[in-house]
Amino acid sequence: MSDLFHISGLKVAFGERVILDIDELAISNHAITAIIGPNGAGKSTLLKSLLGQFPSQNLSCLGESASHMLKQGKIAWVGQHEMFATPLSVLEYVLLGRYPHLGWLSRPSQKDTNDAHQLLAEFELSAFANKRLQALSGGEKQRAALVRALLQDTRIMLLDEPNNHLDIKHQHQLMQQLNHFQQQKSVSSVIVLHDLTLAANYCDEVILLGHGQLIAQGKPEDVMTAANLFEAYQWHITPQYRDGIWYFDSFQAAH
Ligand SMILES: Nc1ncnc2c1ncn2[C@@H]1O[C@H](COP(=O)(O)OP(=O)(O)OP(=O)(O)O)[C@@H](O)[C@H]1O
Structure with missing residues (x-):
């Protein structure tokens, strides 16, 4: 290996x-x-x-x-200085994680959107899905960045x-989420x-x-x-x- x-x-x-x-x-x-x-x-x-x-x-x-x-x-990446100055909603922002897997000019599928809602719920961000990213607190933005990375569905x-x-x-x-992804999805x-x-x-x-x-x-x-x-x-x-x-x-x- x-x-x-x-x-x-x-x-x-x-x-x-x-x-x-x-x-x-x-x-x-x-x-x-x-x-x-x-x-x-x-x-x-x-x-x-x-x-x-x-x-x-x-x-x-x-x-x-x-x-x-x-x-x-x-490879999914969350940096120390993420760019949150975007006019996107929280849902649109986290769906950016799917773009490396989409074809030219394709849009996220219904499954992508459903997966996004599920992860937003796990990170207690459901209530913010349609809010502007910039309206979130520092910790909420950080959680949104993690959802974006997890949605990329990489190993x-x-x-x-x-x-x-x-x-x-x-x-x-x-940390428990990372342990879970390690055990369930390697x-x-x-x-x-x-x-x-x-x-x-x-x-x-x-x-x-x-x-x-x-x-x-x-x-x-x-x-x-x-x-x-x-x-x-x-x-x-x-x-x-x-x-x-x-x-x-x-x-x-x-x-
Ligand atoms: N672009 C740069 N130009 C000059 N020095 C740099 C640059 N980037 C990093 N450094 C220096 O390199 C050193 C290591 O930086 P790095 O960001 O890798 O540290 P770190 O261990 O992640 O620190 P922290 O815990 O503070 O985030 C630091 O002293 C920093 O000042």
Whole structure:
């Protein structure tokens, strides 16, 4: 079985400053992989690199060209700065997710619309379906972007901080939704997260970055150790495992 992504010789620099330098990285298929690390560590840059936005010696997605997969609509993507300044209604906006699969000048089918309504209901957005996207709150817009990506019905989802603006219930619901799609439809997700608890409890694998370097990769319990987390964040974080759930204590007395 091919890796979901395989990338080697990845070096991204802006001017003199190297912001990402990774010799080799393989991301597992049929898994939810979290990319974690402090601000500026290179998480978004790594996610964009998987889309071929930065040159590497070698990048493949399921053994094929990643940019070809993207052009074919086989990779769904939600960025950190989605463009919500559109006059579209929420329903029209989420149906954009179907366009990579439609022929020239074709319109979404009744089934597409029914699927859209079902997902809008799951994300508690039904009441907004005919409202302008711009009238939504930050968290509601973010949920609409996720519905758009899920409607694309791909096996690969790349999500950059999708929990931005989401309240705690919707953060957990999103992670459960990704687990559900993984189990029912074999969807693999690569997701940038700041919340260590969500990463440890919902993700199969974790990539920990610090200063543009790969600090560790693997199962959450192997990667998210106190020593690795300190190396990345320069902050004492204590992982604790109680009743089958990981918690991360990060309180430190102010000096
Ligand atoms: N277009 C650019 N020009 C110059 N520097 C950039 C550019 N894009 C990113 N950087 C720098 O590269 C570094 C890594 O950025 P990136 O967005 O990948 O970090 P991140 O880990 O996703 O951070 P955050 O958690 O804050 O979102 C940052 O220090 C950022 O300032």
